[in-house]
Amino acid sequence: xxxxxxxxxxxxxxxxxxxxxxxxxxxxxxxxxxxxxxxxxxxxxxxxxxxxxxxxxxxxxxxxxxxxxxxxxxxxxxxxxxxxxxxxxxxxxxxxxxxxxxxxxxxxxxxxxxxxxxxxxxxx
Amino acid sequence: xxxxxxxxxxxxxxxxxxxxxxxxxxxxxxxxxxxxxxxxxxxxxxxxxxxxxxxxxxxxxxxxxxxxxxxxxxxxxxxxxxxxxxxxxxxxxxxxxxxxxxxxxx
Numbered sequence: 001x002x003x004x005x006x007x008x009x010x011x012x013x014x015x016x017x018x019x020x021x022x023x024x025x026x027x028x029x030x031x032x033x034x035x036x037x038x039x040x041x042x043x044x045x046x047x048x049x050x051x052x053x054x055x056x057x058x059x060x061x062x063x064x065x066x067x068x069x070x071x072x073x074x075x076x077x078x079x080x081x082x083x084x085x086x087x088x089x090x091x092x093x094x095x096x097x098x099x100x101x102x103x104x105x106x107x108x109x110x111x112x113x114x115x116x117x118x119x120x121x122x123x124x
Numbered sequence: 125x126x127x128x129x130x131x132x133x134x135x136x137x138x139x140x141x142x143x144x145x146x147x148x149x150x151x152x153x154x155x156x157x158x159x160x161x162x163x164x165x166x167x168x169x170x171x172x173x174x175x176x177x178x179x180x181x182x183x184x185x186x187x188x189x190x191x192x193x194x195x196x197x198x199x200x201x202x203x204x205x206x207x208x209x210x211x212x213x214x215x216x217x218x219x220x221x222x223x224x225x226x227x228x229x230x
Binding site for chain 2: 037114
């Protein structure tokens with residue numbers, strides 16, 4: 001059974017850097033094909049994909065946020081970390097991490113198991 | 125970046141068929157997944173690879189994808205199906221989500 005749990009600060013100040021950790025179980029990022037992604041959702045708004053990392057350290061980022069995001073993995077701890085620089089009040093959102101399934105030579109990629117999410121507020 | 129467009133809302137009566145559309149340029153050449161999100165909960169995938177249902181998802185959920193439009197169909201809609209629905213695809217190097225459709229069952 002795959003589970004994921006997000007952790008990190010609930011409040012950050014504008015211009016600060018946000019660091020979120022996704023701790024998972026039920027799979028290993030040492031295993032070929034495995035991936036973990038981050039998605040956020042501002043209050044009352046739609047899902048927005050942020051970043052994705054694979055077992056082989058292949059990384060993908062949202063084009064609109066790429067300059068602010070870094071995704072890394074620690075296979076020994078079963079964790080994926082997302083950092084986002086220069087936080088702004090518009091970044092206030094619930095941040096989810098999710099196990100990402102990849103099939104058909106990479107043409108199918110979807111999130112089959114999601115964490116419960118962590119709410120981050122950006123305010124001075 | 126690749127854009128997916130969904131109608132903001134849809135209302136159906138219990139027992140009716142709900143069809144939620146998702147449009148994008150040559151979307152039929154990509155694979156689409158659909159997520160259901162109820163208030164205060166994390167999204168749940170209900171359709172992946174255009175037409176496949178994960179285990180545990182009721183048979184009344186089905187999907188199709190052709191041309192520029194993918195469709196999530198809920199047959200015999202129940203009140204428990206009231207939720208936000210999001211389509212999603214992979215565009216070469218990035219994930220794209222639609223803007224979501226709020227399905228009201230009343």
